[in-house]
Amino acid sequence: MFVINVIVLILLITFIVLFKRILSKTSLLYVVKKWWRVFEDRCHVYQSFKIPEHNDLYQENQLYRKVQTYLSSLTSVEDSDYANLFSGNKSNEIQVHFDQNDAVLDTFLSARVYWKNEKSEKNQSRVFVLKVRRKDKRRILRPYLQHIHTISDEIEQRRKELRLYVNSEAEIGLANRWISMPFTHPASFDTIVMDSDLKSKVKTDLENFLKSKQYYHKLGRVWKRSYLLYGPSGTGKSSFVSAMAKFLSYDVYNIDLNRVADDSDPKLLLLQTKPKALIVIEDLDRFLVGKSTSAPTISLSGILNFMDGIFSGVGEERIMIFTMNTKEQIDPQILRPGRIDFHLHFPLCDFPRFKTLANSHLGLKVHKLFPQVEEIFQTGASLSPAEIGEIMISNRSSPSRALRTVITALQSNKQNGASLGLTHSSSGRGEEVGEPGGVICRESVHTVREFRKLYGLLRRSRRQEGSMDLGSTEKEN
């Protein structure tokens, strides 16, 4: 008897496994699931809600468009029996709209809801019909509609064409105004050569900012954030601003302080900006230490008021970005947390960054000249990513020639002590991060002259104290 039971059990398990395998290989499983859902739904009472495309005055119902955007983003639309494909605003964008004869299933807070798109009885327009189980309605309806608003706003934000705004020349008696154009800079976080931890730290900071309106308001703070991007010329600061704009789908308002007539202009310009915007002031150090080309007509307090977003109500949902070549001569009080939340250092190239550029620009992951390049970098020579990138671009047809040219450029940079200077940091990686809430990098930028002076001092003290390994500086001379 026992043996018979065992045999029956084995046969049953085999049958179930085989049946499941057959089901998974054919659409039988899909059909069975669909029938089960129809049967199950017959056992529930539903309530329907109509969302017409237009009201009686034939004005567009915003909610209809949001529902359409939201539903097009559902994978269940792609899985539905019928779906219509439309091209989007951007050339490579395909939008999936479900067919009016089909129902789309969505789940929210583990409740199942159905959508249909029908012809309106009153006029030529269309109507979305939402079917919700009566027992779920009270629990999910409002949060579900709020969810649709949020998702469709995010999708619209990503789809919208970004704009770049620059302030016009100051005209006597006329306030500065914005001139706008499509913003199509190709830079993205993927194209910026930067320490990957640092890049993800910035992305996380930006993502947290997007979700923290209530948090800032609970603290009684304006929902805005400010970044300082600083580093030598050609290290990627402006490109990074473009990458931030693309990441956030924020417009860019670039204020040229040389064009403002007085302290009131930046305020009036800020008043004319819209939320979800990057407000950028480049080369701020030139205005703070009075090196700007034209006599700045804006005072230090005017700049500080602007940086503080003094008329706070205006600065909501905006990120202010200031760039500098160096902050060495800037009063730390000017860059205190709250005025600048996140400091981001853009260093000259080191060997890891050089390899990333060689890979992206020349398709090289390894090369016999790499050890020689690494050795020169270790002597403290360096160039900006812009310079190395340019050499690679103009020699991209011959990677070896490109590397030899980089080596020559590094050697001459080292020999004639180019003003670009050398970066060294305790980590030897030439850069530290900005931390939220104020920062600071532990980089010590030395010009070659200072290096020689330091080296001379070290040599004299070595003679007195016996030998001292000067490491790479010995190769200096």
Ligand SMILES: Nc1ncnc2c1ncn2[C@@H]1O[C@H](COP(=O)(O)OP(=O)(O)OP(=O)(O)O)[C@@H](O)[C@H]1O
């Ligand atoms: N870290 C980097 N990653 C990728 N490309 C870079 C980087 N730094 C510079 N470049 C390239 O060099 C060129 C100049 O970069 P960018 O204008 O961003 O430099 P910058 O720091 O703003 O210079 P400046 O201080 O003179 O304004 C751009 O074409 C950019 O693609």
Ligand SMILES: [Mg+2]
């Ligand atoms: Mg720049």
